[in-house]
Amino acid sequence: MFPAIFTFLVLFTAVCAAGVIVCRNTVNAAMCLLLCLVGVAGLFVCLEAYLLAFLLLLVYAGAVVTLFLFIVMLIDVRGGAPRARNPLATVAGIIAAALVVGGLASFWVRGHLAAPAASATPALGASLKAYAYPLFTAYLLPVQVLGFLLLVAMIGVVVLSRKPDPGPKP
Amino acid sequence: MIPATLNVYVGLSALLFAVGLLGVLLRRNTLVIYMCLELMLVASTLAFVAFSRFNGSMDGNVFVFFILTVAAAEVAAGLAIIVALFRKRLTVQVDQLDGLKH
Incomplete structure (x- = not known):
């Protein structure tokens, strides 16, 4: 199953x-x-x-x-008629696609990560306590910084999505 | 049947990342480019969780928390920027947003 x-x-x-x-x-x-x-x-x-x-x-x-x-x-999202593709961008896209496919193929052919079977290692992520303990001890500073980041992002979004100021009144 | 080994998880993660990268390079709609960025972030979280599970460690799982938070903040800010851009230029196609070129 x-x-x-x-x-x-x-x-x-x-x-x-x-x-x-x-x-x-x-x-x-x-x-x-x-x-x-x-x-x-x-x-x-x-x-x-x-x-x-x-x-x-x-x-x-x-x-x-x-x-x-x-x-x-x-x-x-339609925003007008579609324009012709830039040939340089097409060539760059094809080269990037070839590189990506080559990298993936080499991974499938040669990359064998030595790891024990899943049944051999304990599933630490299954219990909630295993998340809470590191978050409040070893990773306490990153958690605080992330809280500040969310605050900054919230203020930034509010400022960005305001209507533009008409300017100071005479 | 595909065996549930670390190789498969990491390979799928690499595949998702590659698809996201191709989308960023090939698509011209800013919103779709942004979705592909999210796809790349999710691919990295999949690799984190898989390595964490197969190595019996908790650090990768905890790191995924941080990635999720940063991704949420990033999406909110990025979409606000896209809406502001659309208000100013009335388009979200990247090949028409070439003000710096001219």
Whole structure:
């Protein structure tokens, strides 16, 4: 049962990720991203990181993709007739694609990471205490910095999305 | 059937990252480019969690927390910038946003 589910999740995630860049319509691309994130959350469950799977669904699928869809509806994404592709950009894209495919192929052919089977190592990520303890001891400073980062981002977004100031009154 | 080994997880992570990179290079809609950036971030989290699971360590899992938080803040700020850009230039196609070139 587990191998079948795992195989399905891997293929599903890969196909949906490809859909993000293949779909012409931006809403379809966002939906493909959503499905891809659900697949990754399923893989997290396979890795016994239940909390992270839940957080991924909550933060990414719940908040980020919804924000994307809001913005897609807010602004007109078609924005005029499509223009001809820059030939230089096409060549650069083909070269980049070749490099990426070559790197992946070499990984599949020669890259064998020596790791014990999953059953041989304890699943630390399955318990909540294992997350809370490092977050409040070794990683306390990064947590505080992240809180400050969220505050700065919030203020920045409020400032960015204000209507432009009409200028000082005479 | 695909075996659930570390190789498969890391390979899928590399594949997702590569797809995101290709999307950033090939697509011209700023919103889709941004989605591909998110895809690359998720690919890195998948590698983190897989390495953490197979090495019996907790550090990778904790790091994913930080990546998720930074990604959320980044999306909020980035989409606000895109909306501000759209208000000013009335387009989100990157090949029409060439004000610095001329």
